[in-house]
Structure formats: structure tokens, C-alpha cells
Amino acid sequence: MSTYDRSMALTGQPPKSLSRNQKLATLLGMFGLVVLVLASFNFNFQNKTLWLSIAISAISIGVFWFSKEAYSEKFPGIKNDGVWFKSISSRGFWAWIAGIALTAFYIVLYFFPEYLGLVKDGGNKGVIALFDPLSRFLSGNPASQWFVYGTLYTVAILVFGIKFMWKYRHNRYERIRTISVMFFQTAFAFIIPELMARLNGDKILNGGSLPYYDLKNMWPLNYYNFEGYRIKGFLSSGDIGFALLIFGILSVFVISPILTYRYGKRWYCSWVCGCGGLAETAGDSFRHLSDKTVKAWKIERWVVHSVVVFVTLMTTAVIYSYLGTDTSKYWLTKSTFLIGMAVLLTSVFAWVMAFKRNELQKDAQYGAIGYFVIIMVLLGIHFFSGEGNVFLFKSETLRKSYSFLIGSIFSGVIGTGFYPIFGNRVWCRFGCPMAAILGFQQRLFSKFRITTNGGQCISCGNCSTYCEMGIDVRAYAQKGENIVRSSCVGCGICSAVCPRGVLKLENGPLKNRIEGNQILLGNDVDLMTLVNQK
């Protein structure tokens, strides 16, 4: 229906085009990227420290400059003008180019690191070698493809985080949240683990060496945390190692449930998590591309909960595989462990069915029952068949396929590579088992909700459009209902873009949280009683 020109120009035709300075800024950023690409084609940069600094500075300054041009002259407020006119943010030509480039990068990173310059049993080449000096400076070791990735990831969160804060400078919730995300990425995901690597072999670790550990990254997001080699690493590293292992377990079973109860899953998904961090910063320009249909919601629920089941089975199998059978050696044996798992899952299931059944939709109930039965049957099969493979497959097969399908393809290639096509939270919404578990708790047992402000909604649709999780926020708001959805990551953008001040993320009493008050205020009170009769 619109008559403006849709062309391939990166700058977009009028009505929205880039200013001259923004074009220059884009060029500068691209230059930084080109340096990295040249390095991966083994262009020999003599002074690695210098060229790495040049590349990263060019990228960072490019993004800052671009953002300054975009936002500094404007008044604080919502900055979504022309989002659907720009090729890059409306699935146009440049969106596809960016999507393909990112996807290719992930495929190389996960499956062909040698193209980045990784050399088995030898000095690094290519772009990995470019990062050697930085890696040596931090951990004392040469870089790996993961170090390169980690560095670029952190740079992306930092520079796009600043862009984001500029864009939402009128919104203190968004600013503080972004500072938090930037901090956790830089300190916890990037610097601390590198520094921890320096301790390896040291006296304080009793000469042991710790596995690489991003402390904020908890199971099941780091599905590998309880694998045999890591447990060995932890246990061989003295008190510190043991403390870290305990922390890993506590964070899953104690810390995270408490925080989620008090604040909703946002405390993790949009304040701490690295995947969420990238989505909120670098991915912010793509948040409106998420699919809001009811169909997508159905698919989401099935896919993400299947991943939870998968990761639970896989982890159980893996832990099972390295446990012994002799109680005299170690109290935790194969059988005790499996019984423990069965008891844990049964109690969660029983609790939900007993107290929270009414808050689940019909298909969610069937799904829960179905999955519960499957897990129990699989556990049972093992028990009554004696030794053998748990869950019909070798634990190694399960682990490998999980790490390939979910860990690499889903979270990396699709989750991030397809930002410009499917939106920025595809992984968080459809794939992340951590998000599913936190979401389950958020829906059933948390103080968090998005309150709808009486009858003020004008059904404009900004909230739904800009919800990166594809939640149809408007569907609730226009009925005067609160939004209590397991997938909501509490990014606060729906509330920010609402032109009528209808939405507020807040923590309050559990009572009446979900039913809220389905009254559209301003109405005749008697009428409302009638409308609410079901």
C-alpha cells in the first residue's frame, strides 16, 4: 500500500536515509571488519597488537559515531521511525546479506575453525593469531577460535550496548539493565574465566586445573557443566574447585529459584545472560521481527519444552555414565542418582498437578503428563534391565547430538545467524532450556507480572510488535488483563514503546496476579460484573 521506493540501497531511499556522517561511520566500522577478514585469509599483519587494536577501535568508533548521528540530535523518546522502511531491519536485501554472513561465520566457527587459522599442535595462523597477544595478556595462553569469538562477542555487547543506552536514554530501566548486561558479559563471561585460567597448576588449586567456567552461566544453558572431565577438573582443584562445583549446583537449585521468585526470569534473561545480552544490544534492531501468531506460540511451547526434556535426559545419562556402582567408594552411585532424579522430577510434577494445574493450558497439561511418563519409563527401563545404556542410547551419542543440534546449530547458527530474519530472540524463545525452566517458574511461582493500566489501552499494537519474544501483549492489555507469560524476559520494551503508559513491569503479591482485574476501568461497575461472568 505504501508508495515509497523499496530499493536495495543500504541507506534506504527517502523517507529514511542515512546521513553523510552515518555513511562514513558505517565505512569505518566495515574497515575494522575487513581487517579481521583479511587476517583470516592469512594476510600477514606484522604488528598484531597494533592491527587488532586498529580493527576493534574502528568497529567500536564506527558504531559510536553512527549512534551519535542517529540519536544525539533528537529528543529523548522512542526512536522507531522508519524501522520498517530500512532494508536491514525489515527483512530486505541487506538483512539477508547480514544473515547469510553471520550464518557463514557461525558455521566456520563451529565446524571449520581451521579456516580461522586454528592449527592443530602448532602456532595459530590467520585471525586467531591476530588475537594471540590479547589472549596471552589475559590468560597467558595463545588464542583459540573461542577466544576470538568471546572477544568479538564482548565487543559487540559493549558497543551496541552503548548504542542501545543512547537510543533509550529517557528510560532508566533500560539503561541500568544494559549496564548490568555489559558488566556481566565483560567481567564474568570474558575476563574472569581467562584470569582463572592463570591459576591452573597453581598451589591454591592443589596443582589441579579448573575447567573454563563462566560463573553466571548455569545448567542447563551450559549443558556441559556436569560432564565427567569438568567434574574431575573441579574435584582436582582443591577447595576452590569444590566450591565452584557446589556453586554450580546451588545456582541451579537455590539461587536461581529464589531470584526468579522475587523478580521473574528477567533477572537472568535480560540482566545477566550473555545470549540475552547480545540479543538486547546487537539484536535490538531486529526485535520486531519475531513471529506473534498463535501458531508460532504453539510451536514455541512444544519445541522449547522438548529441548528441556532432551537436556535433562542427556545430562542424566552423562552423569550416570561416569558414576560407579560401589557405594563404599562414593556415596553417589548410578542407582542412587537415578532414584534421586526420579524423586525430584516426580515431586515437581506432583506439585504442579496438585496446586497449579488450573494455571496451565490444556495442551500444556497433556504435554507435561506425556513428558513425565516418557522420562519415568526411560528411567524404569534402565532399572529393570540392569546394566546397559540409559535411555536406549549411549550417553556419548546423546551428548554429541545435543551439543551439535542444540549447542551449535540452534543457539549459534540459527539463534544468532538469523537475527535479521527471525528476530533477535529465536534461540531464547524456541531453544533455550534455561529460559524454559525459568519461564515455567515465572508462570507458576513468581511475584513478577506486567500490570495493565486499567482501561487505557488503545490497541495500537506497538507492544506486540516490539516484543522480541513474540508475545501478543496487546491481546492482554486491551482486555485489561495482566501479562504473566512464561516466555517474557522482562526486557521492558513493551512498556517503553507503549504510547499510552499502559504497561508496567513489577513485582507484587502472588494473589490475583494472573487473573488480575479483568475490568476495563472507566466502565459501569455493574456491567463489568456481567462481562466477567464466564
Place this chain on the structure above:
Amino acid sequence: METIVIIGNGIAGVTAARHIRKLSNNRIIIVSAESDYFFSRTALMYVYMGHMQFKHIQPYEDWFWDQNNIELVNGYVTNVDTDQKQLLVDGARSLDYDKLIIATGSKPNKFGWKGQDLHGVQGLYSKQDLELLEVNAPNKDKCKRAVIVGGGLIGIELAEMLRSRDIPVTFLVRESSFWNGVLPEGESQMINEHILEHHIDLRLSTNLEEIIADENGRASAVKTDKGDTISCNLVGLTAGVTPNVKFLEGSKIELGKGVKVNHFLETNVKDVYAIGDCAEQHEPIGNRRPVEAVWYTGRMMGETIAQTICGNRMEYKPGHWFNSAKFLDIEYQTYGWVFGSKGRQSYESHFHWRHPKEKICVTVAFHKDTQQFLGINTFGIRMRHELFDQWLTNEKSIDFVMEHLVDANFDPELYLQYEKEILAKYNTDFSKSLKLKKKSNKRIFQLNI
């Protein structure tokens, strides 16, 4: 089972249909000439600004109507025969009804200006207007300047839209200050400033004299009553709206400005009802105007009429007045009544606070003698509807409201709050020494009280 025909698929008609469906298995037919599916008129601006695509402003997915068995007819009703209980769609197809709901909304005012029907002159109301705007003002090269006539809510939205594409805008406002028929002085003043800082050429106390055509019959300039001639490629007419009821002339349904209805939303003809923008009350309700052209009232009338249609005759009794809008970057909310200079009773006193730097302000209206809280306007601060609704019902005093202001704050978490400053000013203005109550979840979420 009866056949209910609804003319108009706006918020009023669609709400009526949804609620009738909830309450009954009547056959429901919605006729509209504007679009196949219901969309949110209030969000038209965001489509032009590129925040959303048109499909995003449709609140229900396309399968919704089928699934709920609501029949949609795309056509224009040209004739209503209340004796035969029959409509004529597009002059040809006839539709029989048992009950008829008229929900045809409004159309932009045109006051007989010279040149008002030229090419390049348009209002902003319908989907077609939006499409026309894409033709008339696609970008700043094709539209070198736009002149907007009429300083109301739609006018300022149109200005914001055009500015989003960097099109220079001149804004002719009849009043001496923006929207001061509704807003008190201080607030209206603040919005004037905000309009100017957005580089909109605001001309107060200025009327349109005539629109001048070029040789092709397109608008090329406007003349104001101040004697200025402003050349432009687009003239936006946003001087209010009137009910869209012309097609009913010649029918037996009584018309005034709109379709005349009683408090039960019934017209003079049996089984014919009118709701939304096009309904005109014989007797205004409270402080409300006889024709209420706002989203919320359309919705409430839709809910009310559904009850009546389904056998529970119900009076339209809206609760406390509320409304909201956004002036460029400034959000505005109001609860209860705060009058500008027009229509203010002698007993209505105001307390006003404005932030020293930011564009944030609050005006509270109260009864001079009884100290009863009457209403609040807030700019740049969001407020909690539920609490104000309750305070108005319970006829709280202004002192009570000022003390509990923290509870009512609805800004996002971590925002700076200004209740302290507001109360301090209140204390000084009225020589009081009230203390701010601490925020209480118990009061906010109304537990055990």
C-alpha cells in the same frame, strides 16, 4: 436466533460483535466499507512513521472472525429501511436484520474553506486517508512543506508523522495556545514549547482563510487570516470530527449532529441502536459531551449494547472519565475532570507543579470548598488508573491524594520519582505540612482493604 447487523467495523462495532458472540449464538454480520478487517485507527500514524506495518495494527489475526462465526461484509451501506428491516449495501445487495447497530464513526470536519476539496488537501481519519498521505507526502522532496489546520490531538499526530520524514510543517492553531480549550494554561504552554523545539512552525491564534490552487488544481499555498501566504504541497485538515451519518438522511432514524440515542443507546426506531463516535446523547451524561469521539467510550458502548441485544436491557453508564494521548515525546494521562479555561466551574481550583528542566508536569483539580479531589492531569509521568478510579469513587480529599501519590505512580521501575518535589510545592502553595506516605503494595494491589 436473531440476525444482528452492525454497520462499521471500528472499535465500537467490533466490541459489540465480540460480546454478543460471547453471550449468544445470534447471527452476526459486520458491514464496513473501509477495510476487510478491524484495525486500530489510533495507530494509523505509526504505519506512516514506519514503526509498524498495517498488519500490525490489526488486533486480531484473520482467522479470528471465522472461528468466532462473525460474518464480515466489505461494502458501503447506502440505504436503511427500518420498516422492512433491510439495508442496501453498495446500492445493490440487500441485507435483512432483526436488530441493527449503527457504529459508523466520524469523518473529518470541513468548514467550507475555499479550496478544501483540491488535490493535496486531506484529513486523517481512515485507512484511505493514510494511503492518500503516502501519495501526497511520501518524502520531503515531493512534499516541500505541509500546513496543518486545527490544533487538536489528530493535528499534532499528523505533525509528528510528517516530521518523522523531515517534512517541514506549519501548524495553524485557532486558539491562543495549543489545545487550551481542554488543557489548563501551564500544560498547554509546555506543549507549545515542545512543539516549537521539534521545529514545527506553530502559529497560534491563526485561522485558515483559503487554500490556493496551482494550475493543475493541486493545493500550492494557504492564506491565513493574518495575511500570510504559505506555500505548501499538502494541507492537512484536522479541525475535529463529526459523526459519519449522512447516509442515514432520508431514513426514519432521528439525526442531530449524530444518531440521536437515549441512555440505553436506543434510537427513536425500535431495534435500531447507535454506538461509538456516531452516537449523540439526547441528554449528556455528567460532564461528558453529547458526542464522545474517543476510543474508550466506543468500546464501553459496544460492551453495553451487547447486553441489551442479548436480552438484558442496560443503560450506558460510563464510570469516571479518563483519557490519554501523546504529544510528540510527551505522554499525557488524565483521570477525573480537570478543566481548562473553558467549562471550568467556579468551585474548581488547581494545583500545578512543573519540573524545572524536564517536560514533566502535574495538575490536580479539587473542590475549593469541600477539598474533594476532582481530577488529575499528568505529563511525562504515568499514573495508575485503578487507584485514581477508586479515589474518585470514594471521593477522597486532595490532601489524601497528595499524600498517597507514590502509590499511584505507574512509571517503569527505576525511574526517578518526583512525588517529594510535588508535595513540597503543594505544601508551600497551600501552607500545609503533609508528609508523603511510603509506597505500599498492600494499598496498590488492594489486599484486604
